Amino acid sequence: MNTPQPPRWAKTLLRWLHPENTLEEVEGDLDELYADAFERFGRSKALVRYLLNVLSVLPPFVRRRRSKRKYEPSFSLSPDMLKNYFKIAWRNIVRQKAYSILNIAGLSIGMACSILILLWVQNELSYDRFHARSGQLFRLTCSAGDFKTAVSAAGMARGLQSQLPQIKRSVRISKLNAMLFEVGEKKVEETRVFYADSNFLEVFSFPLLEGNAATALKDPGAILITEETAKKYYGTSNAVGKTIRVNNNENFTIAGILANSPANSHLQFDVIIPMKTMAKWNSDLQTDTWNNFNFYTYLELDAKTAESVSAQQRLSQQIAKLFKSRGQDIQLDFTLQLLTDIHLHSNLQIDLPGHGNIQYVNIFLVVAIFILVVACINFMNLATARSERRAKEVGLRKVVGANRYQLVFQFLGESLIFSFLSLVIAIGIVYMLLPIFKMLTEKTLTIHLLDGKLLISLIGIAILTGLLSGSYPALFLSGFAPVKVLKGKLRVAGGNLLFRNALVVTQFVVAIVLLVGTAVVYKQLDFIKKRNLGFDKSNLIYLPMNGELAGKQQALKASLTQNPLTENFTVISGLPTNHETGTIDVVWDGQTAKNQVVFPSFDVDENFLKVFKAQVLAGRGFDKAFSGDSANYMINEKAMQIMGMNIGNAVGKRLTFGETKGTIIGVVKDFHFKSLQYAMEPLVLRLNKWGGLVMVRTTAGNNEQTIKALEKINQKLNPAFPFTFGFLDKDLDNLYRNEQHMGSIFNLFAGLAIFISCLGLYGLSAFMAEQRTKEIGVRKVLGATVAGVVGLLSQDFLKLIIIAIVIASPIAWYAMNKWLQGFAYQTTLDWWVIALAAILATGIALFTISFQSIKAALMNPVKSLRSE
Amino acid sequence: MRRTYLGEFEELVLLMIAILDGRAYGVTVSQEIEQQTGRVVTFGAVHNTLIRLEEKGFVTSELGGATTERGGRRKRLFKVTTLGKNALADIQQLRNKLWTLMPDDTLKLSGL
Numbered sequence: 001m002n003t004p005q006p007p008r009w010a011k012t013l014l015r016w017l018h019p020e021n022t023l024e025e026v027e028g029d030l031d032e033l034y035a036d037a038f039e040r041f042g043r044s045k046a047l048v049r050y051l052l053n054v055l056s057v058l059p060p061f062v063r064r065r066r067s068k069r070k071y072e073p074s075f076s077l078s079p080d081m082l083k084n085y086f087k088i089a090w091r092n093i094v095r096q097k098a099y100s101i102l103n104i105a106g107l108s109i110g111m112a113c114s115i116l117i118l119l120w121v122q123n124e125l126s127y128d129r130f131h132a133r134s135g136q137l138f139r140l141t142c143s144a145g146d147f148k149t150a151v152s153a154a155g156m157a158r159g160l161q162s163q164l165p166q167i168k169r170s171v172r173i174s175k176l177n178a179m180l181f182e183v184g185e186k187k188v189e190e191t192r193v194f195y196a197d198s199n200f201l202e203v204f205s206f207p208l209l210e211g212n213a214a215t216a217l218k219d220p221g222a223i224l225i226t227e228e229t230a231k232k233y234y235g236t237s238n239a240v241g242k243t244i245r246v247n248n249n250e251n252f253t254i255a256g257i258l259a260n261s262p263a264n265s266h267l268q269f270d271v272i273i274p275m276k277t278m279a280k281w282n283s284d285l286q287t288d289t290w291n292n293f294n295f296y297t298y299l300e301l302d303a304k305t306a307e308s309v310s311a312q313q314r315l316s317q318q319i320a321k322l323f324k325s326r327g328q329d330i331q332l333d334f335t336l337q338l339l340t341d342i343h344l345h346s347n348l349q350i351d352l353p354g355h356g357n358i359q360y361v362n363i364f365l366v367v368a369i370f371i372l373v374v375a376c377i378n379f380m381n382l383a384t385a386r387s388e389r390r391a392k393e394v395g396l397r398k399v400v401g402a403n404r405y406q407l408v409f410q411f412l413g414e415s416l417i418f419s420f421l422s423l424v425i426a427i428g429i430v431y432m433l434l435p436i437f438k439m440l441t442e443k444t445l446t447i448h449l450l451d452g453k454l455l456i457s458l459i460g461i462a463i464l465t466g467l468l469s470g471s472y473p474a475l476f477l478s479g480f481a482p483v484k485v486l487k488g489k490l491r492v493a494g495g496n497l498l499f500r501n502a503l504v505v506t507q508f509v510v511a512i513v514l515l516v517g518t519a520v521v522y523k524q525l526d527f528i529k530k531r532n533l534g535f536d537k538s539n540l541i542y543l544p545m546n547g548e549l550a551g552k553q554q555a556l557k558a559s560l561t562q563n564p565l566t567e568n569f570t571v572i573s574g575l576p577t578n579h580e581t582g583t584i585d586v587v588w589d590g591q592t593a594k595n596q597v598v599f600p601s602f603d604v605d606e607n608f609l610k611v612f613k614a615q616v617l618a619g620r621g622f623d624k625a626f627s628g629d630s631a632n633y634m635i636n637e638k639a640m641q642i643m644g645m646n647i648g649n650a651v652g653k654r655l656t657f658g659e660t661k662g663t664i665i666g667v668v669k670d671f672h673f674k675s676l677q678y679a680m681e682p683l684v685l686r687l688n689k690w691g692g693l694v695m696v697r698t699t700a701g702n703n704e705q706t707i708k709a710l711e712k713i714n715q716k717l718n719p720a721f722p723f724t725f726g727f728l729d730k731d732l733d734n735l736y737r738n739e740q741h742m743g744s745i746f747n748l749f750a751g752l753a754i755f756i757s758c759l760g761l762y763g764l765s766a767f768m769a770e771q772r773t774k775e776i777g778v779r780k781v782l783g784a785t786v787a788g789v790v791g792l793l794s795q796d797f798l799k800l801i802i803i804a805i806v807i808a809s810p811i812a813w814y815a816m817n818k819w820l821q822g823f824a825y826q827t828t829l830d831w832w833v834i835a836l837a838a839i840l841a842t843g844i845a846l847f848t849i850s851f852q853s854i855k856a857a858l859m860n861p862v863k864s865l866r867s868e
Numbered sequence: 869m870r871r872t873y874l875g876e877f878e879e880l881v882l883l884m885i886a887i888l889d890g891r892a893y894g895v896t897v898s899q900e901i902e903q904q905t906g907r908v909v910t911f912g913a914v915h916n917t918l919i920r921l922e923e924k925g926f927v928t929s930e931l932g933g934a935t936t937e938r939g940g941r942r943k944r945l946f947k948v949t950t951l952g953k954n955a956l957a958d959i960q961q962l963r964n965k966l967w968t969l970m971p972d973d974t975l976k977l978s979g980l
Binding site: 022024025026027028029030031032033036052053055056057061062063064065066 | 893894895898899910911912913915916919920922923931937938939941942943944
C-alpha cells in the first residue's frame with residue numbers, strides 16, 4: 001500500500017531549515033503523523049496539521065539537540081594528558097642523557113649567574129632605602145666649577161632651616177675621625193667614628209637598641225656605640241652607663257647602644273659622638289661659619305618639595321642666593337642630592353668612602369640578561385637540532401588528533417620542566433658560590449628563599465627562561481606536517497639552519513664582547529697601577545702622628561734621624577691618595593680676574609722632594625738654610641699654567657694663599673695626589689709646621705726591620721697609643737678597589753658565558769657529526785685524511801665565529817671606550833686586545849668542536865657504512 | 869533533597885514515555901497525549917520537550933535501527949532514567965500527601 005506523502009515543498013523547507021542532527025528522526029516522525037492524520041481526518045486536515053507541525057520544528061521555535069560527538073577530543077589540561085606529557089618529557093630526559101645534561105648544565109649555570117648578579121644589583125639598589133623618610137632626605141652638596149664636593153659649611157644647616165620653610169629638619173655629620181678607644185686593658189683605634197647633631201636619630205632610622213633616642217645625642221659627655229663595638233669592649237651589649245676613654249684624655253659615658261650600621265647604608269659607623277662635644281674645640285661650630293666646608297649636611301624637605309624636581313631646583317637657587325647674601329663672593333653652586341642616590345649616583349670629592357657606581361649596576365644587569373639569553377639559545381639550538389628525533393612523535397600525535405596548540409603546550413611545558421629543574425640546581429650553585437662571590441664583591445649578600453619577593457622573581461626567571469627557550473622549538477616542532485614526517489625523510493629546512501646559525505653567532509658575540517671587556521678592565525687597572533705618579537711609590541711606609549706624637553715632633557724627628565733605617569723621612573700633612581682640602585682664595589701676581597679654581601694644598605717639610613723623589617722643574621725646594629721659607633710656596637706645573645706663568649718666570653712671583661702672603665720659590669713636576677679618576681689639579685705646597693704623618697722611605701727588603709724600628713719609637717714616645725702604620729702603595733691600590741671588583745666579576749662571568757656557549761657548541765657539533773657519519777665514512781673510504789675531515793667539520797662553525805667576531809668588535813670597542821671615558825687617564829684600546837679576544841674565542845670553540853670532530857674522523861668507515 | 873522542577877507539560881510527556889515503556893518516540897508520544905488527554909499539540913512542542921527532558925537527565929534516547937518503514941529513517945526512542953522515575957514518584961507522593969491533608973468538605977465543595 002502506498003503511504004500518503006506530504007507536499008514536497010514543505011519537506012524541502014524542513015530539510016533546509018531544521019537542525020541537521022535531528023532532521024532524520026523528525027522527518028520520519030512527521031511523515032508518520034501525516035499518514036496517521038490522513039487516514040483519520042482526510043487529506044486537508046492532515047495537511048494543515050502537517051504544516052503546523054513543520055512550522056513548529058523550524059527555527060526559531062525548535063530546540064536544538066546539543067551535538068554529542070562519539071569521541072571527545074582529550075582536553076590538553078586533562079589529568080591523563082598531563083600525565084602523558086610528564087611521562088614523555090621524563091623519558092626524553094632520561095633517554096638522551098648527554099643532551100639533557102648539556103641543557104640543564106647550561107641553563108642552571110646561566111640562571112645561577114643571573115641570580116648572583118641580581119642579588120648584587122638588588123643589594124646595590126637597596127642602599128639607604130630602609131630609612132622611614134628616605135624619599136624626603138637630601139644631602140646638601142656644593143661645587144665650584146668642576147670641583148664637586150659632598151661637604152658644606154657648619155653654619156649652613158641651621159641657617160638655611162630657619163629661613164627656608166621647605167626644610168623641615170637638618171642634621172650635620174662630621175667627617176670620619178680615627179680615635180683611640182680604651183676600656184680597661186683593651187685599646188683599639190676606631191676609624192668609623194663621627195660627630196652628629198642631636199636629632200640624628202630622628203632624621204635617620206637607625207634603631208637604638210638601648211638608651212633614649214630623644215636624648216642620647218644631647219649630652220656632650222655621652223657617646224653612642226654599636227652593638228658589635230659594645231661586645232668588643234665589654235663582652236656584652238648591655239653597656240649603657242659604662243665609661244669609655246677616648247684618645248687617652250677624655251672619658252665618655254655610653255648613652256645608648258645602636259644596632260650595627262646596616263650594610264646597605266652609605267653611613268657606616270661604629271661610634272657616634274654628639275656634635276656638642278666637637279663644638280667645645282671646633283671653631284667652625286663655635287662661629288657657625290658659612291666659609292669652611294667641613295661637614296655633611298642632610299636636609300629633610302617637606303613632601304611637596306621632595307616630590308618635584310623643579311621645587312628642588314628652586315630651593316637650591318634660594319640656597320645659593322642666601323649664601324651670596326652672607327657676603328660670600330665665591331661662585332658656588334648647590335645641589336640637593338637625594339639620600340637614596342648617594343650610593344650609586346655620587347661622584348663627589350671629599351665624600352664618605354665606599355660608593356658604588358650606577359654604571360656598573362647597569363653593565364652587570366645587561367651581562368646577567370646576556371648570560372641568560374646565551375643559556376636559552378643553547379636550549380633552543382639543541383632542541384631544534386634534535387627535532388628530527390621527535391618528529392615521528394609529533395606526526396603520530398597529530399594523526400591521532402592533537403592540534404597544534406596542544407603540541408605547543410606540550411613542548412613549552414617540557415622546556416618549563418627543564419627550566420624549573422635547572423632553577424633548583426641553580427639555587428644549589430648559588431649557595432655554593434655565594435661565599436666566593438661575597439669575597440669578590442666584598443658585600444654581605446644573603447639569599448633568603450622564603451622571602452616572597454625573591455621567590456617570585458626566581459620563579460619569574462624560570463618561567464621566562466622556559467618560555468623563551470621553549471618558544472622556538474615548540475613553534476617549529478608543532479609545525480611539522482604529519483604526512484611528510486611519517487613518510488620518513490624529514491629534510492631540515494634551510495630556514496631552521498639559518499636560525500640556528502644566527503643563534504650561535506649571537507652567543508659568540510656576547511662571549512667575545514665579555515672577553516674584550518675583561519681584557520680592557522684588566523689593562524686599565526694595570527695601566528693605573530704602573531702609571532708613573534710623579535713620585536716613587538714603592539717602599540714608602542707611613543706612621544700617623546697620633547696621640548702624644550703630635551706634641552713630641554722634635555723628639556720624634558730626633559729618634560728617626562738616629563736610626564739609619566728610618567733616617568730618610570719626611571713629615572707631610574696627608575697621604576697623596578685622596579687629598580681633601582683646597583681653597584679658591586688664591587691671589588697671585590698678574591692675576592686678571594678673581595680665581596674660581598680650587599687649589600688643593602699640601603704641607604710638606606724640607607725632606608719631601610728627596611723622600612718622594614719628586615722632580616723640581618724650576619727654583620728650589622724648601623730648605624732649612626733659608627729662614628723665610630715658612631711664608632714661601634712651591635707650586636706644581638698645573639698651578640703654574642693656571643696662573644699663566646711659565647718655568648722661566650714663575651719663581652719669585654708673589655702668591656697669597658688663604659690669608660698668608662708669600663713667594664713662589666719653586667715649581668715641582670706634576671705628581672698625582674688623588675685617584676687617577678680625576679684629572680691633574682693645581683697644587684700649592686706649603687712648609688709643614690704642624691705635623692700630620694711621617695713618611696719613611698725604606699729600601700727593598702728592609703721593610704720589616706723598619707716597621708719594628710718605628711714601633712719601638714712609637715712605644716717610647718707614645719705609649720698610650722697602639723702602633724699603626726701603612727704602606728703607601730697598598731693604599732694607592734685600594735683606590736681602585738671598585739674597578740678591581742668589577743674586573744674580577746667581569747672575568748668570572750665572561751668565563752661562564754664562554755663555558756655555556758661551549759656547552760651548546762659541543763652538543764651541536766656532536767649532532768652534526770652524528771648526522772654526517774655516512775658522509776664521513778664515504779670520504780674516508782675515498783681517501784680523506786683525519787685532518788681533512790676535522791677541518792671539514794670545523795669549517796662550518798669557524799665561519800659562524802668569524803661572523804661573530806665581525807659583529808662583536810665594534811660593539812666591544814664602543815662599550816669599552818665609553819667605560820674608559822670615566823677615567824681621566826686611560827689606557828689605549830689597542831686593536832690587538834680585540835684580536836686576542838677573537839683568537840681566544842676561536843681557539844676555545846675549535847677545541848670544543850675538536851672532541852666530536854676528531855672522534856667522528858677517527859671512526860672506522862666500515863662501521864658507519866656497514867648498514868647500507 | 870532538592871526537588872527537581874518539572875513543568876506540567878514536561879511531566880505529562882515524561883508520564884507518556886513511562887507508559888509507552890520503550891516504544892516512546894515522537895509519534896507515539898504525540899498520539900498518546902491526544903488519546904489520553906484529548907489535547908492536540910504541535911509536534912514541535914513534543915520534540916522540544918523531549919530534548920529538554922534529556923538535557924535534564926530524566927530520559928535517555930538512542931536511535932533505533934533502520935527499518936523499511938518511513939523511508940528507512942531511524943526513530944529516536946526514549947527511555948525514562950532512574951532520575952526520571954524518582955522525579956515522577958516524588959510528584960506522586962507529594963500529591964497523595966496533599967490530598968490526604970485536604971478536609972473532606974473541600975472535595976465536596978469542589979463539586980466533584
